[in-house]
Amino acid sequence: MKYSKLQQHAEELVEMYCEHYNLRPIKIKVKFLKGCGRARYSTRFISIPVWTFEQGGLEYFTAYILHEIVHIILYDTMGGCQGHNAAFRALEIKILKEWDLVSKEYKKAYFKRLETVTGKLLWIWDTDKREAAGMKPYSVKVKEENEFIKTTA
Numbered sequence: 001m002k003y004s005k006l007q008q009h010a011e012e013l014v015e016m017y018c019e020h021y022n023l024r025p026i027k028i029k030v031k032f033l034k035g036c037g038r039a040r041y042s043t044r045f046i047s048i049p050v051w052t053f054e055q056g057g058l059e060y061f062t063a064y065i066l067h068e069i070v071h072i073i074l075y076d077t078m079g080g081c082q083g084h085n086a087a088f089r090a091l092e093i094k095i096l097k098e099w100d101l102v103s104k105e106y107k108k109a110y111f112k113r114l115e116t117v118t119g120k121l122l123w124i125w126d127t128d129k130r131e132a133a134g135m136k137p138y139s140v141k142v143k144e145e146n147e148f149i150k151t152t153a
Helices: 003-020 049-079 086-098 127-134
Strands: 025-029 038-040 043-049 101-107 110-116 121-124 137-146 147-152
Touching: 003 043, 003 049, 025 049, 038 049, 038 137, 043 049, 043 101, 049 086, 049 101, 049 121, 086 101
Parallel strands: 025 043
Antiparallel strands: 038 043, 101 110, 110 121, 137 147
């Protein structure tokens, strides 16, 4: 999938939830980051790492974007940063279910295990568990500036 398609998907999700929750505009950028993405409240800017798509596929990429959008929804509707508290988890669970996704385990803030609501495994954080589930660890190689190749290690 081309980088431009990932960016377009991210922008469409943000636009949809801004409209649904009557939020002020949010900017989102899919970026080459080694670490995690984040939602910056004051600038209303969300960054999403490309590796979330490369290592987890479209469902994990989507769930990651939704996670960051939930931060800004709660910032706007509850008046401040909510971190990953009970209100955050409740809204995240609700929004993930709208996409037929569920996370039953977390690694700190993010999904340690992501499944469909029917139980199909989509993502496991731990490499040894990925291999046990038949998922090979990924490495990402840049093919061109706007294209990627997913390769197994």
